[in-house]
Amino acid sequence: MKKGMIKATSGFERFVHWCLALSCLLLIITGMGMMYHSLDFIGGMMGGMGNLKTVHNWTGVFFGMALLFAIVMWFREAGIPSFPEDGKWIACAGGYLWHVDKDKMPQVGKYNPGQKLFFLVVAVFGIIMVISGYIMWFPLDFSTGTVRTMFVLHALGFVIILAFFIVHLYLATIGVPGSASAMFTGWVSRAWAKTNHPKWLREMEEKGTLVTYGGEKRSGRA
Amino acid sequence: MNGLELVKLIDLSRCTACRGCQIACKQWNNLPASQTNNFGSYQNPPDLEWNTWTLIRFNEIEGQNGKVKWLFRKDGCMHCTDAACVKVCPTQALFYTEFGAVDIDYARCIGCKECITACPFHVPRYDKATNVIYKCNLCYSRLRANQPPACVQSCPTGALQIGARDEMVRKAYQRAEELGNGATVYGDKFVEGTHVVYVLPEAVTVYDNLPEKPEIPAAILVWKDVLKPAGLIAAGAVAGAAFLHYVTHGPKVPTEENNNEKGEI
Secondary structure: OOOOOEEOOOHHHHHHHHHHHHHHHHHHHHHHHHHOHHHHHHHHHOOOHHHHHHHHHHHHHHHHHHHHHHHHHHHHHHOOOOOOHHHHHHHOHHHOOOOOOHHHOOOOOOOOHHHHHHHHHHHHHHHHHHHHHHHHHOHHHOOHHHHHHHHHHHHHHHHHHHHHHHHHHHHHOOOOOOOOHHHHOOEEOHHHHHHHOHHHHHHHHHHOOOOEOOOOOOOOOO | OOOOOEEEEEEHHHOOOOOHHHHHHHHHOOOOOOOOOOOOOOOOOOOOEOOEOEEEEEEEEEOHHHOEEEEEEEEEOOOEOOOHHHHHOOOOOEEEOOOOOEEEOOOOOOOOOHHHHHOOOOOOEEEOOOOEEEOOOOOHHHHHOOOOOHHHHHOOOOOEEEEEHHHHHHHHHHHHHHHOOOOEEEOOOOOOOEOEEEEEOOOHHHOOOOOOOOOOOHHHHHHHHHHHHHHHHHHHHHHHHHHHHHHOOOOOOOOHHHOOOOOOO
């Protein structure tokens, strides 16, 4: 770890993130193993389709718990849009799609609107997946019409979550270099923070809540 | 009967509700009886069960001059040509036989019950003890041996027949015309044709548990024909878009003046 790195996430945040991410990945893999007959080998690897279903269902329970923690933990930071900078960020697509001059880039906080959208999609569709999955697990306890609706919602949630999952994976790794360490070590570089989340960095400096690696916690500057 | 697409024709005008078919089915398929309570009807057991693959339903309706009409209907798998159960089954446990019927491979069934929800006729039934679903398979073992299904074999009145699809459908229409008074043929026009066809002496709507227009539920079509391929298309599209973004627009690297003294990001 280099001196001067900035603390972006707590150990607990990273723990919850990986619980959610890995269970989500396992759910995608096992769910696809059930949906696409050409992927029957996934069931074979688990000793049969019956086991695949068991793994999928119980991973869903774990995912639901991790999701609950994630929502409670991140809702205030990532669930609420912040105006006006979030509106401006959306107007210029965060500078991801076309060139935006540096001085015209909106000064977004810890989470930009794209990340907030991702959070909300995961939260909303995650809850839909947990509820619809539960009903599909015990279909005889519900009306036929309800269960049929759940089939559609569960499949729709899969389409959306998988697409967002891939975008998230790209933007958190090679798409925005320097991001991944926030979820591995918890530290990010100052340059990364200043480029991607300038308001967050500025506010931490103003409030004196900035924690740097190898440095003392700064006292507040009025 | 080998190699033929078959239809079981059920002429309800000839059914006397002797329930010989119910017993023959249990006997051939080794299905135990259930303990039931009298609920005020000869219909027994009250519904299809994992161990009751065919059932005579008893129906009372008001006929002409306020007289009661007693209707009987042999319920069971309709053996759809385009079967919702086969479409939803995640393990391909449900499959079409060479006779056009729908059979189940118990070794593949994982008891997910998706077929129970999908079936427009509410036929498949789940057994907790064995964790698989059960239903009629048109006596596959008997058909393979060139024998009619047990129910057909047992029928004393000729209400049940089995034969080549076209022949049976033709016979059904002939019989409905003979009967007149609003008698109809049920089955050949739905789900690309069922392999069980009824001659109904009364209107479809008066029979219990008989859907007027059975079809694969819209939810199942959206799920299997739209969202299932859409999942792969969407995933491929965003993966492709991410790659294109990387090679054209490029990654979002921290701007130079934000770098530290060594120029590291």
